[in-house]
Amino acid sequence: MIKKINTKLVKLVKYYSLINHNLIYENEAINRYKSNKNLSIKSPKGKELQELKSAISNIKNCNLKKNSTNIVFSDGNPNAKIMLIGEGPGANEDLEGIPFIGKTGELLDKMLLSINLDRDNVYITNVVNFRPPENRSPTEEEINRYLPYLIKHIEIINPKILILLGSTALNAILGNEKIISEARGKWVEKKIGKCNTSIIASFHPAFLMRQPDQKKLSWNDLKMIRKKIIDLGITLEK
Numbered sequence: 001m002i003k004k005i006n007t008k009l010v011k012l013v014k015y016y017s018l019i020n021h022n023l024i025y026e027n028e029a030i031n032r033y034k035s036n037k038n039l040s041i042k043s044p045k046g047k048e049l050q051e052l053k054s055a056i057s058n059i060k061n062c063n064l065k066k067n068s069t070n071i072v073f074s075d076g077n078p079n080a081k082i083m084l085i086g087e088g089p090g091a092n093e094d095l096e097g098i099p100f101i102g103k104t105g106e107l108l109d110k111m112l113l114s115i116n117l118d119r120d121n122v123y124i125t126n127v128v129n130f131r132p133p134e135n136r137s138p139t140e141e142e143i144n145r146y147l148p149y150l151i152k153h154i155e156i157i158n159p160k161i162l163i164l165l166g167s168t169a170l171n172a173i174l175g176n177e178k179i180i181s182e183a184r185g186k187w188v189e190k191k192i193g194k195c196n197t198s199i200i201a202s203f204h205p206a207f208l209m210r211q212p213d214q215k216k217l218s219w220n221d222l223k224m225i226r227k228k229i230i231d232l233g234i235t236l237e238k
Helices: 002-019 037-042 046-057 091-096 102-113 140-157 167-174 205-210 212-231
Strands: 082-086 123-126 161-165 188-192 195-202
Touching: 046 140, 082 140, 082 167, 091 102, 102 205, 123 140, 140 167, 140 188, 140 195, 161 167, 161 212, 167 188, 167 195, 195 212, 205 212
Parallel strands: 082 123, 082 161, 161 195
Antiparallel strands: 188 195
16 A cells, blocks of 8 residues: 555656746747647648648638737647647747647646657647737637637547647537536547547646646546546557
8 A cells, every 4th residue: 555655656746846847948938849740741631631721721800810920720740649629829829830839838748748648649739720819718709710620620630539728628629518627537428520539628737837736636637648548549659
């Protein structure tokens, strides 16, 4: 029993050491992230993804698009069986055209690393692909406008595990009646378009930076994801 407790304690300490690492250098976020553009092009899904990206880029009369610098389409491995959906691009993401960079992205990467994942074996996107002004949450109208594109995105990737990061992603996929604090850490089997997948919601990394006491709950969610990967026999892509 003591050995079992010690093992859990070591894993928890390792997780906290990862996600509490200093995230700021010289008061500016450092972009350490790579965009796997070549990987997307080489993927059998490359053509469909490019067509989807073009369709989103050509959206008309969209205030989000008008006030953004770049479309933020995706990052990671399109062949991965694990897909993450966030809320929408922030200032750094808007400049670089890559989701989850800067301090929030570093925290996400450390969370993934704690269960032996990285951007080479997951696929990442957001509910909306252009930055909401002042980093506000997308409105219900904006979410509904981008939802058909998001559903198509999920269909193309066809993940076995879908991770919803934060309330916006949760509500877009599972409904507005859901509250993240109550819905997180529970598996839901759902068909999204043509994709049958196992869904779990967890806190957005930006929220965890504001509420670090909730990291212990996100660690529980991560352990559930790790177990599900094993249970489903998922081979991690490289």
